[in-house]
Amino acid sequence: MNLKKMAALRAAHEIRDGDVVGLGTGSTAHYFIRELGRRVLEEELDVMGIPTSYQSMFLASSSGIRITGLSEHDPDVAVDGADEVDPQLNLIKGGGAAHTLEKIVDSAAERFIVIVDESKLVDRLGAFPLPVEVIPAACRPVMETLESMGADVSIRSCEGKDGPVVTDNGNFVLDASFGVIHEPGDLEVRLNSIPGVVENGIFSGLADMVIAGTSDGLKIMKP
Structure with a gap:
């Protein structure tokens, strides 16, 4: 099955x-x-x-x-x-x-x-790029902040249409690759403290x- x-x-x-x-x-x-x-x-x-x-x-x-x-x-x-x-x-x-x-x-x-x-x-989180939902106007500064934290960041693009993925909430999604995430709970809180971040994908x-x-x-x- x-x-x-x-x-x-x-x-x-x-x-x-x-x-x-x-x-x-x-x-x-x-x-x-x-x-x-x-x-x-x-x-x-x-x-x-x-x-x-x-x-x-x-x-x-x-x-x-x-x-x-x-x-x-x-x-x-x-x-x-x-x-x-x-x-x-x-x-x-x-x-x-x-x-x-x-x-x-x-x-x-x-x-x-x-x-x-x-x-x-x-064994550890991090191979899958971490989704971060952001308010569109905050996209550039949030990307720069994530990069300063050591992540490789890209705006998620749509399949079947030009442009970025737009969530049901009207926002964009950044995919941030941090590598191995050693302290998921700490990173979850840190990311949600960045102005413009709506929510991130660490649970x-x-x-x-x-x-x-x-x-x-x-x-x-x-x-």
């Missing part, structure tokens, strides 16, 4: 009747939302979803999941993928440019479950469970 799908199907069975669920964004979250929608329809679960992007909102709606928001409910559980996961369950997220709302929803949830395939498990100390699909089966990791 597809290893991403394996992890997603397992996570979908963590959801209980009456739950409000934070719905992640990306290819692994796609499998989760589809499976949760199947359970909602076949088992008549009373479940609502809080999407973290337009992509997940449209997918959830078409899958039969009722949509709500943080203005109305706190999520009981949030489920999302990750681009990297270290042994302490620190994450890099943001490959889909949705990490700002993902971090808001995941932080608000009573439980945050991460679903990945084994290729996302790393430290948030994950309550990681479900990884591996060639040997499912691997469950907890703090």
Whole structure:
């Protein structure tokens, strides 16, 4: 079986009747939302979803999941993928440019479950360029600050259109390669203190469970 799908199907069975669920964004979250929608329809679960992007909102709606928001409910559980996961369950997220709302929803949830395939498990974060969402007017000074911190920085470009990626929040995404990140929590705080930075893709100390699909089966990791 597809290893991403394996992890997603397992996570979908963590959801209980009456739950409000934070719905992640990306290819692994796609499998989760589809499976949760199947359970909602076949088992008549009373479940609502809080999407973290337009992509997940449209997918959830078409899958039969009722949509709500943080203005109305706190999520009981949030489920999302990750681009990297270290042994302490620190994450890099943001490959889909949705990490700002993902971090808001995941932080608000009573439980945050991460679903990945084994290729996302790393000894230390940093091989995947760190996404940093910035207000467009602040793009140049933020890039210069990140470079002064030792990062190689580029503005993320769109595929299929000219110009930069624009997030659901109307901002740009910088991809900053720092190399090995030795203190993820410290770097997360430092980056968010830069004027013009909206949010960065380090998620430290948030994950309550990681479900990884591996060639040997499912691997469950907890703090």
